[in-house]
Amino acid sequence: MHLKAFTAIAAVLLFAAACATAPEKSVEAPEPEPETRVESEPAPQPSESMKSEGPEPGSYADLVANVGDRVFFDFDKFDLMPDARNTLDRQAAWLKRYPSVTVTIEGHCDERGTREYNLALGQRRAAAVRDYLVALGVSASRIDVISYGKERPEAVGSNEGAWKQNRRGVTTVD
């Protein structure tokens, strides 16, 4: 959709501007994991998925099916838990395999917070995901972030199960 295209263009411009100001904050920059560890992940077998009728390699569907597009957060937190780091390790490897892919990371919150605060919290979550990927060697210029606060829940329901799914950072392919 043309909206998406516009978003992407705006995103790149914004990001360039943001970079020019030299970010001074680091959100729990992960220890750069040994490259071998990342590379040796039994990552998606692209050849296999090409043979079968799996998703097109390097597509968002591929990311969802074979890597995992999202990580989850604790209530009112934006630090990455071990599960999340594992997912992001795989995402980093996948992004290196498809160097032309650019992504937008969405930060989301559950409904139990005020709207404006959650917009800021969603931004922190998206940035935590971006910073981790960048620390693993993914170029920052390939990543944009956007916060949806509590405006776009994935799971409907006022219970811990739904809230857990909604406190998320989602990596989407542009």
Next chain:
Amino acid sequence: MRAPAILKRVIGPFVASAVVLAAAPASAVLKIDITQGVVDPLPIAVSVFHATDEGGRKAARDIADVVTGNLERSGLFRPLDRRAFIQTPEAMKVQPRFADWRVIDAQALATGATTMLEDGRLRVEFRLWDVFAGQQMAGLAYFTAPSNWRRIAHLISDAIYQRLTGEAGYFDTRIVYVAETGPQTARIKRLAIMDQDGAHNRYLTDGQYLVLTPRFSPTSQEITYLSYRQGTPRVFIYNIDTGQQEVLGDFPGMTFAPRFSPDGNKVIMSFIKDDNSDIYTMDLRTRQIARLTRSSAIDTSPSYSPDGSRITFNSDRGGTQQLYVMNVDGSNAHRISFARGRYATPVWSPRGDLIAFTKFVQGRFFIGVMRPDGSGERLLTESFLDEGPTWAPNGRVLMFFRQRPTRRDGSGGETRLYSVDLTGHNERRVVTPTQASDPAWSPPGSAPPLLR
């Protein structure tokens, strides 16, 4: 429909006129004390107005109906059933027969007359009576275009409220809010504006882009709000006269949580720079930007004191979200909320004496108020999710939104507007055509002139 702002300044001679009818006696005994939370609303009889000719007949009834509805919703009045009235509108042309109203226990009586004038204008006359003292308490006559009958009804309601409570009324006011439709996972949100009583509802945006948190300018001519129209969430300004939407400034990142300064010259908001939310202002004349906070925490939801000298906001710089107050230049930021729980969305009362807020503790949300020094905290409402208070221009009533919990089968989750008195009494739903959130009340003195 409305004239541009500039036109309005020169339109004086055409503005509807109001004439005071007879001086009210200085020593009226009838008065409602609204500081305690009214347990027994004042019984008032609002008679259908006397239509002196056929042209005014519809307005005579409609105006009385709107006045009755306003007074009833305020919680301070108990309008009596018209079927119990003994004296007819026609019979009260000169003066009511007070015995007829005492017998049905009316303490106050509102009467009036409507006349269609030869020049096409409607003349509406109104009088408020103290039934037991047998005296007139207020009297006004309005000359205006017949289409303005509803505004006249609100002005009459304001006059009654003011005369009997000593406080300014809030009936001739408007609400801007976010109209919500569609499933929670793909909600469609539109800016909407309506009169305080739900009349004249109209949508300002078409729902193509997510919009949030609209707030009026001091003149109510403009609305500042958040829109995803450019992809990145940004603060926009909507001009009510022209319908134009304009992004505010050229910030390299997300801007949100906007509000106008009391003089209307600035917009205060959060700007996310290097992933960190701080509070900034933008001068609308010079386009100059000033940064007011420099913490590594989330600083957001700023709101000016009505005299423009201070700003309240919320920040998690102390570990959890709490309320802070700082000087208008960002100096002397100090925490004012210290009880258990998270505090958010502080909004300064138009009277300056209180700050309303959202509180979240032990899985429940509350709307409350405290003094600007943090003392005297009082919680007014409680539910699964109450959020985002806004003050009536007289500082006596708050509106907010309430979201019901969503059940496992996906039912529930309705989001609606509510109002509550500063005393915590008279909590009621504010009826909107769709589900609704993020209400903002029009500021004091911002009612557009009544055009003839």
